[in-house]
Amino acid sequence: TFAQFGSGTFTPGVRTHLSRFMLVDPLALAAEAGHLAGLGVTDALDRLTVDRDALLTTPFHRAAGRAREIARGTGRHGSCGMGIGETARYALSHDDAPRAGDCLSPTRLRHRLTALRDRLTGELGPLDVPDVGSCAEAFLAFARRVRVVDGTYLHDLLHDGDVVFEGAQGVLLDEWHGFHPYTTWSTTTFANAQALLDEAGLPPATRLGVLRTYMTRHGPGPFVTEDPALTADLPDRHNGFGRWQGAFRVGHLDTVALRYALEVAGGADALAVTHLDTAASRTDLRICRSYDIGGEILDRLPTGPPGDLDRQRRLTQRLLTARPLYGEAPADWITTIEEELRVPVALGSYGPTTADKQLITGTDVEPRPRASHESRLLP
Incomplete structure (x- = not known):
């Protein structure tokens, strides 16, 4: 399961570029590179470039984020525990965020790491973190091993061949459109990819929305179609209970939430549907086509422009009281998903390997040149 390297890294020659929108954790990246090397991919770091303006996630961010989550007690928001939200939060308040x-500058790096540590410990008290010197040495070694580039590199890269932009997390966790406060601190729609393409003077990407035949959520927050029986019966190889994220939750396919995700993401040209093998092997999976919220029947959630967190908080409170209204499981999942979401399904996954992926014939989606972007529609 990839985190910071592109998921094409198993293919020789495919490069990964971490844009300025990426939050880069050099220590976690080194561990991921080591794991890839153990699988036979020994040149992953040689094929990696990093935009010099990308924010750094450090052990200080990680410790501070965990401390804030602990302080919330029973009101936890859910966190991956890696310091991602803390990295974004700190950068909004301080121009000298690492x-x-x-x-590339040992003196500046140590100065900024020291300021980061002092501010966070001054706010939160003592944190279980390494000393600045050892953290700085690890980050300097990172810069000696990978290429740190400026924005012109990506401009040239986008004109050099086919590009896939990979979404970070599900659209329903988006910082502005997700169900606040159970969200991430980053934009998970197509917006960042489109901004980079616009800067390079390129046309829009082909937009690919990715969803399962059932819903999942890791951690707290609204989950209208959650089914404890499915949670117990559909374990996920790469997800489970985590100290910071909490429980991995499973529920039935929710077309109300999916329509909302598509709308706030600006639509999609095609869908990729995974876990079709799971749907084919079970008779207990259902589809939610509408909600009952206090006697009001809804098949679509209200949307609005980004920035209004009070609106998103009110939406969250409504969803916490919503009751799913189900239809029967479809005989043909692909056709039903296409009809419900009004987007063609172009790819189907019937298992975990590349051999289990299939192009769906009969779709009239023509890929746009140069670039594509996938956005996970589920949290």
């Missing part, structure tokens, strides 16, 4: 380019 960035990848700082790793």
Whole structure:
């Protein structure tokens, strides 16, 4: 399961570029590179470039984020525990937030790491973190091993061949459109990819929305179609209970939530549907086509422009009281999903390997040149 390297890394020659929108954790990236090397991919770091303006996630961010989550007690938001939200939060308040380019200047890097540590410990008290010197040395070693580049590199890269932009998390966790406060601190729609393409003077990407035949959520927050029986019966190889994220939850396919995700993401040209093998082997999976919220029947959730977290908080409260209204499981999942979401299904996954992926014939989606972007529609 990839985290910071592109999921094409198993294919020789495929490069990964971490744009300025990426939050880069050099220590976690080194561990991921080591794991890839153990699988035979020994040149992953050689094929990696990092924008100098990308924010750095550090052990200080990680410790501070965990401390804030602990302080919330029973009101936890859910967190991956890796310091991602804390990295974004700190950068909004401080112009000297550590960035990848700082790793090219030992003096500046140590100064910024020291300021980061002092501010966070001054706010939160003592944190279980390494000393600044050892953290700085690890980050400097990172910069010696990978190419740290400026924005012109991506401009050239986008004109050099086919590109896949990979979504970070599900659209329903988006910082502005997700169900606040159970969200991430980053934009998970197509917006960042489109911004990079616009800057390069390129046309829009082909937009690919990715969803399962059932719903999942890791951690707290609204989950209208959650079914404890499915949670117990459909374990996920790469997800489970985590100290910071909490429980991995499973429920039935929710077309109300999916329509909302598509709308706030600006639509999709095609869908990729995974776990079709799971749907084919079970008779207990259902589809939710509408909600009952206090006697009001809804098949679509209200949307609005980004920035209004009070609106999103009110939506969250309504969803916590919503009751799913189900239809029967479809005989043909692909056709039903296409009809419900009004987007063609172009790819189907019937298992975990590349051999289990199939192009769906009969779709009239023509890929746009140069670039595509996938966005996970589920949290």
